[in-house]
Amino acid sequence: MSNIQWVAALSNHPEVSAQTLFAHVVAAWSAAGYRVAGVISESGAPQAPCAAGHLRDLASGTQILVRKSVDTTGANAHAMSGAGLAQVLQLVRPQLAQADFVVLSRFGEPETRQGGLWPLFLAATVAGKPVLTTVSIHEKLPFERYAPQVQYVQPVIEDIMRWGDTALKDQRALPSSRG
Numbered sequence: 001m002s003n004i005q006w007v008a009a010l011s012n013h014p015e016v017s018a019q020t021l022f023a024h025v026v027a028a029w030s031a032a033g034y035r036v037a038g039v040i041s042e043s044g045a046p047q048a049p050c051a052a053g054h055l056r057d058l059a060s061g062t063q064i065l066v067r068k069s070v071d072t073t074g075a076n077a078h079a080m081s082g083a084g085l086a087q088v089l090q091l092v093r094p095q096l097a098q099a100d101f102v103v104l105s106r107f108g109e110p111e112t113r114q115g116g117l118w119p120l121f122l123a124a125t126v127a128g129k130p131v132l133t134t135v136s137i138h139e140k141l142p143f144e145r146y147a148p149q150v151q152y153v154q155p156v157i158e159d160i161m162r163w164g165d166t167a168l169k170d171q172r173a174l175p176s177s178r179g
Helices: 018-031 082-098 118-126 137-146 157-173
Strands: 007-011 036-043 053-057 063-067 101-104 131-135
Touching: 007 157, 018 036, 018 101, 018 131, 018 157, 036 082, 036 118, 053 082, 063 082, 082 118, 101 118, 118 131, 131 137, 131 157
Parallel strands: 007 131, 036 101, 101 131
Antiparallel strands: 036 053, 053 063
16 A cells, blocks of 8 residues: 655755755654665765765665766766666665555655656555655646655754654554654
């Protein structure tokens, strides 16, 4: 059974780093004893090319390169690394069954085409896990087709924590919700 109502999203806000906010929320949930699966976006290591982007696995702390410069002319500077995404999917997918929450860095253009992190979005919602993500204004309509009952939360930790408390309470009220 899919529980799309437990999907929350932040709309991108220029003064708030959603990824930093997600890191704080994950730390708070983990400190409270909750299991959190997923990935957040991080900038590359200091020696990485300027276009490099990484996803950090929340369970292991593993940082995976998912964007890299393809050539020195700047063409394809934001090309997604197929190997990096495959590593993310392989690392995170097995964690979903035991997770209390799933945090996925973003729902973007690749996900609208069922690429990128799409398999994790789908697996998490099919498993009935509360999913927290961010979505840009450009992908809002495709995102709402995926999660028609999405709850947009303010980019402040208190609103996210309130959403999480409600999602867990609702989830635990269902007799078959624990996997």
